[in-house]
Amino acid sequence: MASDEEVIQEITTLSRQLSKTKTERDVLRAQVKELESDLDVAEARSQLSTRLAGHTYKPPTWLTRKPKKSSGVVCTILSDTHFDEIVRPEEIGFRNEYDRKIAVKRLKSYFQKVILLTKDYITGINYEGCVLFLGGDIFSGDIHEELTETNEDTMLGSVIFWTEQIQAGINLLAEHFDYVHIPCVVGNHGRRTRRPRMKLRARDNFDWFLYQTLEERFKDNKKVTFDVASGADLMVDVQDTTYLLTHGDQARGGGGIGGIWPPLMRLVARKRNNTDFDYMVLGHFHQLIMAPSSGFLLNGSLKGYDEFAAIENFAYEIPQQALWINVPDKGILWQTALLVED
Template identity: 35%
Template sequence: MKREIQALKAENRRLASESADLTAIKRIIHNVDVQVANPPAWLTGSAPKGKLVHGVPTLMLSDLHFGETVFSNQVNGVNQYNTTIAKRRLRRVVDGSIKLLRHTLAPGQFGGMVVILGGDMVDGVIHDELRDTADETVMQSVITLHDELVPGLKALCDEFGKLHVPCVAGNHGRLDRKPRMKNGPALNFDFLLYQFLARTIHADPKYRDRITFQIPDGFDASYRVYGTRYMLTHGDSFKGGSGITGPLLPWMRGDAKTRKQYGALGMPYDVLVMGHWHQLRYLGQIIVNGCLVGFNEYAMKSRFDYEPPMQALWLTHPVRGLTFQESVFADDPKALNEAPWVSVKAAA
């Protein structure tokens, strides 16, 4: 009994110390009124009045890998990446999403926008080769990306009236090389970035009540747009993908297990949204985002499919659910081929 009591006291002291550390961290970075659980009322309320209501657009930003360097000569010249290119691509995605929605779907009303921050926002420190070749330290990358995302989010808010920003942490931003389940998101540079973004934006009276953040303490974020229930996760918990079907089976198996789990918890969802896999796919009840970093040396060595850097953009209609599923390309288009767009060989 004495040994058991001593062990329990030691465990209690350890937990108290850990709780105090987390409290101190949150006191530093949580010095802001952040909505971390409940989406705003406008997302789940009635649609705005108007003759043509398109619904609420969602732009997903994930796998930005700020800080990573991709060397052109190591990927057969199909891609190059560094902080300068990353900033240019991110700005093009923000501008491109506005143009796609405003020009392609004009006229019409949207009634706000969801901007997902889906993890792997910075390159991180989990691999030595990434640290050795990065053009910024991870701390510098957090600052750089913060300074890019703040005006980007404000520009989208100015365009669409109000924003809701659900956030989840990825695997690249974790502090430990081995994944950590306890307090995993809070020990991640993505989490730190999200808190700084919320702090900066909510310090501006113009945007304080117009941009809300959903920053969970866990690995997933659940929210609803009108009648469509979304479950956001980074995607690194789904394993496999080396077979002839690629990652399709891991996605389907992971979605089935996640639906079963959340159904048992009384939190069923309609659409699973994730990043991590660097391949943009719309699969009905599953949405997988692309990436900003593009094709890199790891993808080359692993024989992954080539895909240009792009991010996902879709609409949630108040009645029809998911509509208008598009890709926002992060690079400028290549010069057009001057040859005729169609040719017919003359009969002999």
């Protein structure tokens, strides 16, 4: 018969084995969950590759046909959302806070206010449709170690989650407007590499993959069309006005007394060396500056003030996005900010 000491030793051994087995089980469960997520993305990518092989883009006819003088098109840009980045209020003087839960609320507020403003406030115009510019930096990504360490989810998990959220917002727009057109460019944060790249800039970016996934979701909806850029820029014709959509990271400088204005004016001038457009639409700098008379519309950020802005001593800016009305002969007639925090 075993002694008490031997029984205790056996119980201890079995307890350790049980604990080890439970740990291994939890690890395997996590691996299975991650593999299932990878499989979902791989299947979606396979479907996209098949569809893209024969893809050709044709602008929707409602955007380019001869407009009526009483008509207009609602234009808005969604960019610099930096989904699944964590901003801790205690690190920035409690000026802002950001996580997935807050981002969902702000995204919902953004889409709802596009409809609210055009339905109840900017009236008397026959809206032919809505152009939703997607300007990049939808995700914060893994381009810095600190982001990899603190992001709320992996990139694959983020793509799956936020595809559903943005799809819901586009559906809301499609319920309100006769047509919704969505031009898309990638940002610098969604890239898969730590260093920026020139070749395959778009196709190696998670923003691009999100856009393609959304386009696939709406392929049977005749009211919703996409134009996903293969490069850094995209020309967008709205009635008789031409926009150049770009993320904005091609602008350099901004640290002098003139602030961001000199780099933006230089970028507008350089772009016009090779392309003909009326207005450049961009984001990247998390500052809302709507200056059509100077040739550009600079978008704000859904994320808002963060640790980088605080450490660099940038001026505080509330989370906001841009909206404007395009009309025939005049281009941008009316412009405003969409405040997404409340």
